[in-house]
Amino acid sequence: MIVLIIFFVVIAVILVSGIRIVNQTRKYVVERLGAYHATWGVGFHWLIPFVDKVVSVVSLKEQVKDFDPQAVITKDNVTMQIDTIVFFQVTDPKLYAYGVENPINAIESISATTLRNIIGDLELDTSLTSRDIINEKMRLILDDATDKWGIKVNRVEVKNIMPPKDIRESMEKQMRAERERRQTILIAEGEKRAKILEAEGINESIILKAEAEKRQVVLQAEAEAEAIFKLKEAEALGIKLIKEAGADEAVLRIKAFEALAKLADGQSTKIVVPSNLADLAGMVTALTETAKTTKEPTSKK
Template sequence: MNNSDLLLELLSSNIVWVLLAVFIILCVLLGVRIVPQSEKYVVERFGRLRSVLGPGINFIVPFLDRVRHKVSILERQLPTASQDAITSDNVLVQVETSVFYRILEPEKTVYRIRDVDAAIATTVAGIVRSGIGEMELDEVQSNRQQLISRIKQQVADAVDDWGIEVTRAEILDVNLDEQTRQAMLQQLNAERARRAQVTEAEGTRRAVELAADAELYAAEQEAKARRISADAEAYATGVVAKAIKENGLEAAQYQVALKQVEALTAVGQGDGKQTILLPSSALDAFADAFTLLKGAK
């Protein structure tokens, strides 16, 4: 073997090793997949679903397995949609909605639905029209949270087969046509006028009640005063009766005669220029008083 043949054999051996190294490096590159935290990879083998790769380092079979879909699992928001609906009392309203969702099972999403956003938007529109059609306008305005919960639940049930989770559903606004707005404004003004009249009537009734209560209170206080006065008179009469019982009738007559003398004495006091007319019984009172006083002594 000459030098040229040896060199050729050595070169061929090096090429084989180089090709083998390149093949190994290519297998590593094709077999190792690093999946970001916010994504999932759908792997196929010969056109069929093989596996779903989660975040981190994953290994697949080179040249057999292929990453067909890279699906983001972040929460998504559908564009704000507006749809018309008719309430149960035949009022046309325009409802603006927004839905938030995220993909939980990408193997269902990529193989069961082509346009996820359009499908969810269509589902939401149908559910909103159905829900509002069962409610009156006042209920739509006052029970918006109940309607939102209903929409979210029904949308979640509808998209469950697509591997999607509905995280939030919002009704941003409920718009009315101008004619309905004017009718509602008139109704609101009439309701305000009615409430004002009711408030005024209640105020008048309350004033009458307070006046009656005041009169009743005054009557009760007056009756209480009369009762107290009567009790006092009864007590005084009882004291007099007790004194008469204990000291005899003469003691009472003595006190009465003494008061009569004092009263006549007070009448007689003056500057001496006046004329005093006394009934004849007054002299009898003096006589009785002096007799009693004399007997008392």
């Protein structure tokens, strides 16, 4: 009985040890008697002891491999170091398990040779500014080369490009000179703009001053014209009032004497007195008639 119990216990342990549970992100490649048998997906599986064997457990997640810097030579014979990152994913576990001995090393070797070929056709300046082109070319070449290994290359990125030290120093000097040139241009443009604005301000000031003087002269002329018009209007009104009052020759002579008296009170040093004061009165009468004649046509208008 003890031997029988031990026998059943051993059989049970062997059967339990053959149980395999595959999770969502993995695939099991199984051989039976040394030959490929099946690829197990997610779920419960039983491995026949001493007959079946799991030869490879493959992850279906996207994997990232950062390769060491590679020495490459450009078309213009400049040696520099470039390191790349490859993003890939296993699409066929069977091909991945049987396609190549070490898939990661194989991808690294192909990546290095492909990078040397691409950079060898580019000059230094072009290679420094053409990362997207380099990435796309490498992705296409690597994806085509690894397809028979069950690998899909999703993306390739050039992580860093390191030219020689003397080239880097020369590039830094060139960039510094370019920045100084741009700074000088910006300062010159700023000074030019400031002078233009100053000249425009002076010009506008002169124009505004001239317009102000012009308006002042016009207003002054209008004021003088208005004063003359009011004076003449007052004189005409005075003559009209004298006429309406029926002034006779005696009144006119008195007015003439009054005008002569005012003339004598002035600052003139010489006074010319008419020999015939009656003629002076006649002159005043004639002026009155003339003003009347001038007023009447104006009133008709």
